[in-house]
Amino acid sequence: MTAHIDKLDALNQHLSLHDKIISIHKTLSERYPFIVRIAIAIYDPKTGLLKTFIHSSDEHALEHYQAHLDEVPSLKAIIDKGLPRVINNFLTFEHSDSEHTQRIGRQGYLASYTLPIFNNGDFFGFLFFNSNEKNVFSETILQQIDIYGHLIALMVINESNIIQTLSAAVKTTGNITHIRDPETGSHLDRMSRYSRLIAIKLADQYQLSDDFIEHLFMFAPLHDIGKIGIPDEVLLKPGKLNHNEKQIMQSHSVKGRKIIDDLLKNFELEHIEYSCMLRNIIEYHHESIDGNGYPNGIKGEQIPIESRIVAVADVFDALTSVRPYKKAWSNGKAFDLLAELAGQTLDANCVNALLASKDEIDQIQQQFKENFYG
Numbered sequence: 119m120t121a122h123i124d125k126l127d128a129l130n131q132h133l134s135l136h137d138k139i140i141s142i143h144k145t146l147s148e149r150y151p152f153i154v155r156i157a158i159a160i161y162d163p164k165t166g167l168l169k170t171f172i173h174s175s176d177e178h179a180l181e182h183y184q185a186h187l188d189e190v191p192s193l194k195a196i197i198d199k200g201l202p203r204v205i206n207n208f209l210t211f212e213h214s215d216s217e218h219t220q221r222i223g224r225q226g227y228l229a230s231y232t233l234p235i236f237n238n239g240d241f242f243g244f245l246f247f248n249s250n251e252k253n254v255f256s257e258t259i260l261q262q263i264d265i266y267g268h269l270i271a272l273m274v275i276n277e278s279n280i281i282q283t284l285s286a287a288v289k290t291t292g293n294i295t296h297i298r299d300p301e302t303g304s305h306l307d308r309m310s311r312y313s314r315l316i317a318i319k320l321a322d323q324y325q326l327s328d329d330f331i332e333h334l335f336m337f338a339p340l341h342d343i344g345k346i347g348i349p350d351e352v353l354l355k356p357g358k359l360n361h362n363e364k365q366i367m368q369s370h371s372v373k374g375r376k377i378i379d380d381l382l383k384n385f386e387l388e389h390i391e392y393s394c395m396l397r398n399i400i401e402y403h404h405e406s407i408d409g410n411g412y413p414n415g416i417k418g419e420q421i422p423i424e425s426r427i428v429a430v431a432d433v434f435d436a437l438t439s440v441r442p443y444k445k446a447w448s449n450g451k452a453f454d455l456l457a458e459l460a461g462q463t464l465d466a467n468c469v470n471a472l473l474a475s476k477d478e479i480d481q482i483q484q485q486f487k488e489n490f491y492g
């Protein structure tokens with residue numbers, strides 16, 4: 119018998135996607151030391167944005183970056199042609215006037231291999247292998263790297279499919295119980311993007327990785343799943359709630375927490391990465407900085423950052439949207455109230471981050487307008 123060590127044994131362990139990618143990179147670079155970075159960017163088909171997601175290097179200059187796919191013709195061409203892209207000498211990019219390309223160029227990579235990722239035929243994102251030497255991606259080497267590329271792609275897609283399954287289960291549960299949440303469709307599209315805006319602005323200060331930010335974006339729409347358990351008479355009441363109704367309404371955070379715990383258990387997803395973030399968003403998005411929120415009355419930094427971010431996005435969208443109980447406010451009026459609430463009920467840094475994103479807010483509102491179904 120010969121002893122063999124499985125260099126990819128880390129993939130058998132309970133590790134985050136990020137750690138698994140780091141370990142694949144480590145194995146790959148033993149053989150091809152010139153591969154200094156593996157990175158993944160994911161695509162949002164609703165907005166056409168390509169967003170940095172996970173990478174394996176210590177280099178942080180390419181994080182928190184997004185670009186419209188249409189504005190990066192070199193990447194767009196990869197999808198249009200359906201072929202990976204091999205660049206064996208990045209110096210050819212030197213004179214490009216696209217901000218994107220210059221950003222990549224400044225990192226000093228000399229060659230790159232880019233594979234498009236598809237999930238059952240739908241474009242999902244890109245996988246980048248960056249090299250610090252030129253002319254390294256020969257046909258023989260690429261054949262080896264392709265296998266690693268597809269392995270990584272499957273891992274990323276698997277994680278995304280899990281989250282999609284969970285979201286679908288939540289949606290179906292709502293449909294089955296015939297409870298029409300007034301917060302559907304465009305509301306969720308907007309508030310998840312506001313959450314992302316805030317997180318990007320706070321990324322350096324709170325050391326939020328792209329990975330964290332994209333999970334926040336995916337999980338934010340689930341914040342009110344507990345409303346499934348609130349009777350229509352209360353949830354859809356056209357006027358103000360009385361004391362008793364208010365208490366019923368406020369039970370949606372705890373009901374939501376129970377629903378998500380149950381879903382995670384039934385789908386055997388209790389150990390997915392960031393399941394804690396999901397629980398925190400659902401249970402704590404109505405906690406208040408001064409401790410007067412619900413359900414637990416925790417205050418300040420006791421409230422997880424993901425919950426503080428979602429709270430601001432949620433309140434801003436609630437104010438600027440029609441609800442069964444209120445008219446839509448103008449952005450200006452909503453900004454004024456947010457500024458007032460900052461430091462009292464809402465986290466001041468999160469509020470300031472949103473207030474500093476007015477152009478982006480306009481864009482999101484333009485794209486995800488109210489419609490008949492809300």
Ligand code: C2E
Nearest residue numbers: 352353354355357358359367404432433436437441443444
């Ligand atoms: P929601 O409609 O998504 O509102 C989320 C949060 O936005 C509210 O949390 C509140 O913090 C803020 N918000 C929304 N509208 C206003 C407003 O006109 N003025 C101010 N100052 N803040 C506003 P909250 O209060 O804990 O409410 C949670 C949920 O309870 C709401 O979610 C909504 O579904 C329901 N709700 C609250 N008040 C009423 C009401 O008077 N009538 C009815 N039918 N439902 C209500």
Ligand code: SIN
Nearest residue numbers: 171172173327328329
């Ligand atoms: C990191 O923060 O080390 C990388 C995580 C990421 O950018 O996705």
Ligand code: SIN
Nearest residue numbers: 157180222230232246
């Ligand atoms: C990246 O490495 O994140 C982007 C690389 C490219 O556009 O070639």
Ligand code: FE
Nearest residue numbers: 341342403404
């Ligand atoms: Fe809520």
Ligand code: FE
Nearest residue numbers: 301341342432
């Ligand atoms: Fe809400």
